[in-house]
Amino acid sequence: MPYDQQDEMPDDALLVLYANGDSPAARSLTLRLTPRAFAQAFRMLGDRAEAEDVAQEAMIRLFKQAPDWRQGEAKVTTWLYRVVANLCTDRLRKTRGVALDAVPEPEDDAKSAAQQMQDQARNDALQAALNGLPERQRLAVVLRHIEGLGNPEIAEIMEISVEAVESLTSRGKRALAQALAGQREALGYTDG
Amino acid sequence: MADKFDDKMFDDDMLEDLFASAKSDARAEPSPDLMARVLESAQAVQADQQAAQQATQGASQSPLREEGGWWRALLQALGGWPSLSGVAVAGLAGVWIGVSSGTALMQNTLGLDLYGEVAQTYLSDLDVSYALNLGVEEE
Numbered sequence: 635m636p637y638d639q640q641d642e643m644p645d646d647a648l649l650v651l652y653a654n655g656d657s658p659a660a661r662s663l664t665l666r667l668t669p670r671a672f673a674q675a676f677r678m679l680g681d682r683a684e685a686e687d688v689a690q691e692a693m694i695r696l697f698k699q700a701p702d703w704r705q706g707e708a709k710v711t712t713w714l715y716r717v718v719a720n721l722c723t724d725r726l727r728k729t730r731g732v733a734l735d736a737v738p739e740p741e742d743d744a745k746s747a748a749q750q751m752q753d754q755a756r757n758d759a760l761q762a763a764l765n766g767l768p769e770r771q772r773l774a775v776v777l778r779h780i781e782g783l784g785n786p787e788i789a790e791i792m793e794i795s796v797e798a799v800e801s802l803t804s805r806g807k808r809a810l811a812q813a814l815a816g817q818r819e820a821l822g823y824t825d826g
Numbered sequence: 827m828a829d830k831f832d833d834k835m836f837d838d839d840m841l842e843d844l845f846a847s848a849k850s851d852a853r854a855e856p857s858p859d860l861m862a863r864v865l866e867s868a869q870a871v872q873a874d875q876q877a878a879q880q881a882t883q884g885a886s887q888s889p890l891r892e893e894g895g896w897w898r899a900l901l902q903a904l905g906g907w908p909s910l911s912g913v914a915v916a917g918l919a920g921v922w923i924g925v926s927s928g929t930a931l932m933q934n935t936l937g938l939d940l941y942g943e944v945a946q947t948y949l950s951d952l953d954v955s956y957a958l959n960l961g962v963e964e965e
Contacts, residue, residue: 652868655876660868668864672856682853686860693864697871701879757851760844779845811837814844823840 645710646703653700660697668693670711670781671718677776678722680765688725692717708790715783715791719773726769756821763813771806778803 640648640662648666651659671692675685695717696710703710764772773792777783778799785803789796818824848854 652872653875655872657869657872660872661865664861664865664868668861669856672860673854676854677848682857686857689856689860690864690867694867694871697868698875701875753847753851756844756847757853760848779841780848782849807838807841810841811834814840815837818836818840821840821844823836823843 646705649696649700649703649710650705652697653703663696664693667696667711667714671714674715674718674776674781675722677761677764677780678719678769678772679725680761684725688718688721691721709787712787712790715777715781716793719791722773723769752822759814759817759821760810763810766813767806767809771802771809774799774802775806775810779807 672689675688777788785796785799788799
């Protein structure tokens with residue numbers, strides 16, 4: 635099936651095509667899902683190199699799973715988020731600490747240099763605060779507030795109840811607010 | 827109390843803004859190099875899966891002759907082990923019928939003659955082509 639016809643195709647249907655040897659499906663799955671896997675890994679780990687390794691490993695596991703994929707049982711993205719979360723947890727337990735300094739500066743010509751610096755400072759501050767959260771809180775906050783997933787899907791990914799997700803995100807946000815409280819002005823947030 | 831409420835509102839607004847900024851953080855986008863590596867992995871895994879699938883299909887379609895020799899091919903031609911067991915059962919049934927029935931099945935004249943070694947029993951009784959030879963000998 636031509637690549638341009640696969641844009642609207644559900645993820646699980648693409649996986650079936652992939653398992654049947656369809657070459658464009660391999661490309662479609664890569665382009666569609668790698669950014670999600672990488673973004674989640676980056677926000678969990680705060681390190682691009684580590685996040686790239688995790689994203690690639692998670693995608694390879696997905697490709698290997700394709701022939702045995704049971705359609706309709708779980709969303710492909712839910713499965714992928716769970717694999718990424720587990721891989722990130724493994725890495726976090728092995729190597730504590732992050733290297734935000736190693737992260738390259740983003741390039742965005744449309745914004746002024748001052749605006750770029752402030753955005754950078756805010757993103758760094760948020761990432762540092764996220765890194766300070768317990769792993770489960772961090773995962774719940776990232777999936778809910780940055781990846782934009784619903785609580786039921788997060789519950790499925792984390793294999794906990796929806797109430798537990800709400801509790802984790804609530805506590806996570808409180809902890810983030812506390813961690814960032816002293817940087818309000820530095821980050822450009824002022825009362826009134 | 828009001829201060830705490832205001833602080834919470836402020837923190838919530840700040841966090842929402844920070845989350846929105848994080849969503850557009852270019853650092854959370856995969857590099858072209860990563861995309862290329864993942865695509866390469868996708869193609870390699872797919873090729874391996876296809877090769878394994880073809881190997882499995884090939885093995886299931888290979889002739890028995892190659893695996894076990896001519897008797898396996900013969901067995902397959904007869905219909906496999908189920909057919910052979912049918913033949914074996916039929917053979918055993920024939921033996922049993924022969925042994926258990928004795929002379930009961932030999933009720934015709936020819937059968938009694940053969941069984942009783944009667945002198946007038948000739949091969950011509952079994953096959954008419956012998957009749958000519960019999961006539962010559964009698965002359």
